[in-house]
Amino acid sequence: MAKLAAKNSPQSLRSKYLELLRRGLSQAADELIEGALAGSSLEPEQIYLEVLMPAQRSIGRLWASGDLSVAEEHRATQITLAQMDILRRAMKPLERSGKRAITACHPDDPHAIPCRVVTDFLNRDGWTVDCIGCCPPVEEFVAFVHQNAPDLIAFSATMIDGAQGLRTYIEAVKRDKPDLPIVVGGAAFAAQPELLDDLGHDAFARDILEAVQISRELVGLPNRTTDLDTLLTLIGRRIQELRARKGLRQQDLAEKAQLDRAYLSTLEHGKQNLTIGAMLKLANALHVDVAELVRADGPSTI
Ligand code: B12
Numbered sequence: 001m002a003k004l005a006a007k008n009s010p011q012s013l014r015s016k017y018l019e020l021l022r023r024g025l026s027q028a029a030d031e032l033i034e035g036a037l038a039g040s041s042l043e044p045e046q047i048y049l050e051v052l053m054p055a056q057r058s059i060g061r062l063w064a065s066g067d068l069s070v071a072e073e074h075r076a077t078q079i080t081l082a083q084m085d086i087l088r089r090a091m092k093p094l095e096r097s098g099k100r101a102i103t104a105c106h107p108d109d110p111h112a113i114p115c116r117v118v119t120d121f122l123n124r125d126g127w128t129v130d131c132i133g134c135c136p137p138v139e140e141f142v143a144f145v146h147q148n149a150p151d152l153i154a155f156s157a158t159m160i161d162g163a164q165g166l167r168t169y170i171e172a173v174k175r176d177k178p179d180l181p182i183v184v185g186g187a188a189f190a191a192q193p194e195l196l197d198d199l200g201h202d203a204f205a206r207d208i209l210e211a212v213q214i215s216r217e218l219v220g221l222p223n224r225t226t227d228l229d230t231l232l233t234l235i236g237r238r239i240q241e242l243r244a245r246k247g248l249r250q251q252d253l254a255e256k257a258q259l260d261r262a263y264l265s266t267l268e269h270g271k272q273n274l275t276i277g278a279m280l281k282l283a284n285a286l287h288v289d290v291a292e293l294v295r296a297d298g299p300s301t302i
Helices: 002-007 010-023 026-039 044-064 070-090 113-124 138-148 160-176 187-191 208-218 228-245 250-257 261-268 276-286 290-294
Strands: 100-105 128-134 152-156 182-185
Touching: 010 026, 010 044, 010 070, 026 044, 026 070, 044 070, 044 113, 070 113, 100 113, 100 138, 113 128, 113 152, 113 208, 128 138, 138 160, 152 160, 152 208, 160 182, 160 187, 182 208, 228 250, 228 261, 228 276, 228 290, 250 261, 250 276, 261 276, 276 290
Parallel strands: 100 128, 100 152, 152 182
Antiparallel strands: none
């Protein structure tokens, strides 16, 4: 039973997926992800954010350490793009909100995949999204914004230069449309938060789920995390992530928290309306604040 749970965990799927990326086995990657969608209790959103994205970051590390060539990294990235497409289709979109967004990154920052990720998750949340990836020159971008009349712009920055360059774009957009909300996010800001100083944006989101939440707030849509299922899923993922970080098996954590392992399993899958008492026991067993359990970050390392 424990073996089965481990087999279906995001961590084990991630290691298998990374190995296929390294070896460039695209068909096997199709089979692995399709199999996980069909046969495990993991949601497509979870596979997307907790399997594909960390694996991409690992590919970056392998490339940086010389363990993968540039061509092998490119091949891995193409495989992941194909899987993102499969998962995007598997995610059930929520009711259309009537809101429109543009997602983009700076032209000097060729990392357009994060724009695609923000796009997929806003789409899932009911937005209509124009994903343009790397921006055209500033005047053309402003004209595009004018023509498409979005309710929000989400800028992503992976490279430091890209993050700095966004200032010019934000200034130009704000000159034309001072009230158009702009949310920013991405690895560059996570690495150097001071890049956010005087950037001119309206909000910064630490991760994709937070971006979706903040975007809703910025345009006055009701917050969907008040939806019980979403909240329970977020809490479940958080418990699972904190447990994995401490190297604990479900059984270990259940014993420490004096909870039933099967109950913990349903909690981690967001299928159980947990009591405040259980939340407190888990927080104590994990040595974290209760508030930590309701944060929505995905794991950043494999
Ligand atoms: C694929 C890739 C490329 C591809 C990009 C393809 C594409 N269409 O995007 C290509 C080959 C073009 C590329 C080029 C380069 N790359 Co590159 N690349 C990567 C790699 C392996 C994966 C990127 C990726 O898709 N990650 C998955 C994403 C989605 O994860 P993420 O960025 O963390 O995004 C998450 C959050 O940040 C957040 N988020 C992101 N955006 C946003 C936006 C909003 C609004 C919000 C709320 C949240 C949010 O949500 C995401 C999902 O969880 C990374 C490794 C890595 N660590 O990511 C290196 C990496 C980013 N690249 C790197 C480098 C150095 C380069 C090059 C400079 C290499 C070179 N010498 O030529 C060039 C860039 C050249 C230039 N013109 O500047 C470095 C950057 C180091 C640094 N910090 O400066 C990395 C980290 C690799 C490494 N370990 O060294 N790269």
